[in-house]
Amino acid sequence: MKNSLKGLLAGLILLLSACSSGEKADSIFYNGSIYTVDDSNPQAEAVAVKDGMIMAVGSSSDIMKYQGDETEMVDLNGQTMTPGFIESHAHMMGVGYNKLELDLMYVKTYDELVAKVAEAVEKAQPGDWITGRGWHQDKWIEKPDNMVKGFQTHDKMSAVSPDNPVWLRHASGHAAFGNAKAMELAGVNNLSIESLQGEVEGGEIIKDELGNPTGVFTERAASIIGKLVPAETEERAEQALQMAIDECLRLGITSFHDAGSGQDFIDRLQKFKDQGKLKVRMYTMLTGRQPSLLEEWYEKGPMIDPDHLHTVRSIKLNCDGALGPRGAWLLEEYTDRPGHYGHETLPMETVTTVSEKALASGFQVCSHAIGDRANREILDRYEAAFDKYPDVDRKAERFRIEHAQHLSEEDIARFGEMNIVAAMQAIHMSSDRPWAIDRLGEERIVEGAYVWQKLMDAGAVVCNGTDAPVEPLDPLPSFYASISRKTLDGFPEGGFEADQAMTRAQALKSYTLDGAYAEFEEDFKGSIEVGKAADFTIFDKNIMTVPEQEILKAKATMTVVGGEIVFRGE
Template sequence: MRLTPLVLAMAAAAILPAHAATIIDHANGYTLNSTGKLVRFTALAYDDAGRILAVGNAKTVAAKAPGARRIDMQGKTVLPGLIDAHGHVFGLGDISTAALLYGTPSLDAALKAVADFSKANPQRAWVLGNGWNQEIWKLGRFPTAHELDSAAPERPAVMTRVDGHAVWANTKALQLAGITKDTKDPAGGKIERDAQGNATGILVDAAMDLVRAVIPKPTEAEARASLDGALAELAKVGLTSVHDAGIGVLEDRLMRSYADQGKLTTRVYAMIGDTTDDFDQLSKNGPLKSYADDVYALAAVKLYSDGALGSRGAALIAPYTDAPHTHGLLFYKDAEMRAKMEKALKAGYQVNVHAIGDAGNRQILDGYEALLKQYPQAAGMRHRIEHAQVVALSDIPRFKALDIIPSMQPTHATSDQNMAEQRVGPQRIKGAYAWHTFLKQGSKIACGSDFPIEAPNPFEGLHAAVTRQDNAQVPAGGWYKNEAMTLQQAFRCFTLDAAYAAHQEQVIGSLEAGKWADFIVTDADLFTVPATQIGKIKVLQTWVAGKQVYGKH
């Protein structure tokens, strides 16, 4: 009898175990257990679906995985896949198609980068870029439209500041946006003006929308290219899960499509951006808590209370120390902000609000306090404040009392050290980037990077959390080192507690039986290298649900 391919396949299936397993052996493994204790292991077994069967040594895991194939790690360090609790996936992909101004040491260098990009991309209708920081340039002021005109004179140009809370537009862009001397500042935004009242080219926070409204929207093909680029970069740096802080209908559709096709190689816990039209459309069926084997979720909403410290858009209770004429900007009045929070909360969504200044944080804490009294059933939703960057010392205990998660980004502290104390002075800085103070009171911190505003590499975040130094080991001894984390605390906030902040600690965040086999292999031992070397650790392999999604060649 001639055996057909179907018969052969059925015969093979009958011979193989129903759940063919894999054993990772000879590993220098570290994980946390469910109580947060650091555990060593040398072997790990998982089934063909990618769920962990056992963690321990070769003998103990073999008993749980008879007939398993074996992968020899040759003594390399294996860690749980790291989690970034606050990033912007499509934004990360977009920067590869724009002028890069990150780290430019001077205005002239930034202008040269814009001019070079413009010349290299003559087909683009708009010249777009990211990453400028006037603090590094030591200008003592913002750059101007006239200066940007010199680098991109023929086309509209818009450069986004490193913190994402201000744009620098040239004259053509201002003209296309209809911004004139008579244009009023929008609520929650500011148009920087000269002595005669003319727009200088800098638009802060909500004012950015005036020019962004006339920039052509990306096509679906461009959005797919951005997603592809971002996923490749996330896998390369060992991020097996990220929380995407603000998406819309197009992004959600692409995420689901990629998840269906097995192309979403990093898990995404997404937040709907705002409670406006996209929320109304995306929330019709309520929160999506898990999709395609926990690869995707859409169960949170991202709101904004204020701007950023670098552009003086963060809302402060008292005026800026280095600009006594301004307090920064609250985007909404208390009642308006609370209505947005209530809309999301009543629909069953976790509410995650951007708050950087002490006034912004207080507004949101007040909102949570009132709403959780009104809707006690929402108290277990693990609502968050994104950034929690400058908080009045008297407000820090309220995070614990209200069970609000501070979602914080360690590299923000080391990037901001050159201007933060100038902005808020020596007293308010005591409640800024106050990781140790939050941890001491029992708050769980969800760590991230805010990529692409900061690099997505979580080892740079771990380094900043432990040393309070930037990549150049500045300052010596660490910036306000009393607020540093221990290495185990930092490891936890990039793994188990980041998972907790997405209601996912039962499925990811550590390597334990029943969870997904999300793990990374690194070129150095995180727990034995000098603290100054943590940021230099490289990822050799990244695995999600037992499938390798990145390998260093």
């Protein structure tokens, strides 16, 4: 509340100063439907911008008073303007690399995947690695004849790639698929599989009834082959980063929460900032997979950028797997795989240790948890860490759970009680719900899966995103899923568990002001208010009023960051 009042007072002072001095705007955006996400002034006709900040918001007649000889007049031509969209959980380098590797996100069958591999082999030299990401067996329109534990086998793919190792990551990032050549290089075979399995607790090498590896490696087992894939060059990494930034701007994304990276990524972002190429505001989570990195940052503390372009003040922990490969850690066994409960991919003692050190050094903790067991375990560890530091205001720390996809009903209220931010991706409900019921059964789905309204009713903040490249980066399908609870094909009529749907106002807030809150920036951005950053997204359709299915046809036509138009569409 204090921060909100401080921001309001600063905005009023700026407005009064501008009025009294006769100061003119650098730019004025007018002639559009402007949704501010400001409860005191939800819609406006025009916005004036000065020095990258919002100078005034109001009626066209009031705002035109700020027009000067040098003011750039931006005619919205009746289009819709919102605060800049904030992607609250995704992977920036993954978005870029998806454009440089095999993109399997839209593959509809195993045979189509094999055909893409065969095409890549034709362009490669013998021995070159073929890599890609995005396949998801539960989204294929037809399943291959031979499947083991719900996954395809490598035989067809190996037949078209005898001389090239192939390594294809699952869309979720929690499994991967290799061919015979890749497994040969890693020493994975019928005789070695059991000894190798012991090295990767928290994952599984899927094998057939004869004990032969099928090519599918889940969770931590993927490292057996993954570690052999040649390291990327810095030149290629910078190319991928630039492509990811361009994609963000094309889609109307002005801020991006990167869900777990190392020092090389942080240094790369800083280089881009210094060169003036970082056009998206970045909030980077340190990867918990590098304990030595965390120790270095505990010592020096968070890096909070006064320019609001590149901040590092949070830590990402990967605590369980995903529902697709049956890696999400559950309290009760999987409905479609009796006796299997998923995987604890990180010792829970690590969550305790990191949470305590984070509280002592000023970092936020963001823990990946999809299954109800993982969510409960993390909530328990967060609570214990808070109890160890009774002088810390647990609500001010804004610890997060990334995904919070499936919860036990008795744990939902704890999000509000401890002010745990639920960083959820509505698009996961749209793409996963048709088959997730097979994993969890109807009772668990209804009680605690994708329960946005239950969490908000409990007082929790729910921020939105896509988890790209797990899903496409475009925020509009996720916005659509938030309000419809349907697949992108419009199924089913009325939506899945429709009582948990967001209103359009809630969905817009989840993608703007709530995203800003999740990174401690709600006083700087996330709504169109005087004194805040001039970060805007302009759409060619009014996403707040058009029929649901029309949202999926909308496009960002302009993206503005700090008052600068960084993307113009056709």
